[in-house]
Amino acid sequence: MTFDAARALRLAHETFEIEAAAVLGLKARTGEAFGRAVRMMLDVRGRVVVMGMGKSGHIGRKVAATLASTGTPAMFVHPAEASHGDLGMIKPVDLVLAISNGGESEEITVILPVLKRLGVPMIAMTGSAASTLALHADVALDSGVEKEACPLNLAPTASTTAQLAMGDALAVALLDARGFRTEDFARSHPGGALGRKLLTHLSDVMRAGDAIPRVGPDTPFTALMREMSAKGLGASAIVDDDNRVLGIFTDGDLRRLVEKGVDLRAVTAREVMFPQPRTIRDDALAVEAAELMEKHRITSVLVVDAQGRLCGAVNSNDLMRAKVI
Known part of the structure; x- marks a missing residue:
């Protein structure tokens, strides 16, 4: 196969444009549900438990880490492992943030009834408002995109970028609502350069x-x-x-x-x-x-x-x- 540098560059530019449009498209579709989601996360007495399969799972790990480092206690639980014992990590005082572009990930949908019985509130981040996940959630955030950056429109690319942006938006809104300060961030990052600057007297x-x-x-x-x-x-x-x-x-x-x-x-x-x-x-x-x-x-x-x-x-x-x- 002959490598075409010009085509590679063109695809890179198209990827940037598609993913930028995906993120900007969230603005028009993000409304009062976002405020309700932030309120729920502020009120939770336990942890925000983030879930996601595949690429959404990778995004979920990052979202959980960002939340934890900005004042919202959070952890990631793999939904497949949850069906085999890890559900014990989730308590009624917790809240689940489930991420799935299609909203039909079997590993997540199979545990939805159990979470309901536990009385655990749920926020869904999905691209399908009619999906099983969205219908079972207390609040559904629309992270859908028109198309993926992948030329085949198959590999999660623009959709995961949108999920990441929505997760960051939640973290930013929460840290602001909590009055989270630079000093608080430093205490969560004592080993980093910022931590040394703000904690060393x-x-x-x-x-x-x-x-x-x-x-x-x-x-x-x-x-x-x-x-x-x-x-x-x-x-x-x-x-x-x-x-x-x-x-x-x-x-x-x-x-x-x-x-x-x-x-x-x-x-x-x-x-x-x-x-x-x-x-x-x-x-x-x-x-x-x-x-x-x-x-x-x-x-x-x-x-x-x-x-x-x-x-x-x-x-x-x-x-x-x-x-x-």
Whole structure:
């Protein structure tokens, strides 16, 4: 068989157009039933149990994962396995979201009477309003499409795209209704980049105690340099007797003094420090320190407590090690 690159590209473009039309077509057919479905999912005391066979099952797994990660407890139960014992996972306090384009998947229809006897409410996502699934459901969402993107109009393509979009619409409406916030999302994704940014506080990554480079204002320059070298921050705080920050001295300040030809043997920390440096509170998020450094083009920042006393220090390397940046 000869490969025709031009034909492949044309089919790709047609696929995009057909699937985009399938998703946009949902808008005109999505009405009050959608609101009732969201209300039912909000009110459920247990979990949203998502079901689907074949390609609809793959979509169902993704929908369940999206719901769970955005504040709606959900799980996927394979309908074929449900007939062989997994129905025990479903309780009367749960709600079933069944996905089937034709609405006649035997593995789903065979368990509909059992779910009814259990008193489990059901939402159907189907392309056929007259199907067995739609007629048994408390609410039916129309996810039908005019045609599949498959040239044979057989392989589930546009229909699964529409199901996925409808599932995402449910998740978005639910997270908004629940007042789900960025911080809530982060708690569901502690291992991801967003989770690290929103759950990592400065107190988790900053240098504290004896690891903080600090000297008094009358400290000779040579002692200041020894403190900087020993602590490895690339900077040192200059503090008063009450541990309040007077200034900071950095590697960059040292380079500028050398370029000016200043006699460093005769100066004190007070004379070379940058006064009133930018500081950040110890209860701030680590990502806030990263944003502060980026905004002001600095590589380290001093951390102070609620009383304004020095309690920590952090540089860009510390944040990189914590995978905040």
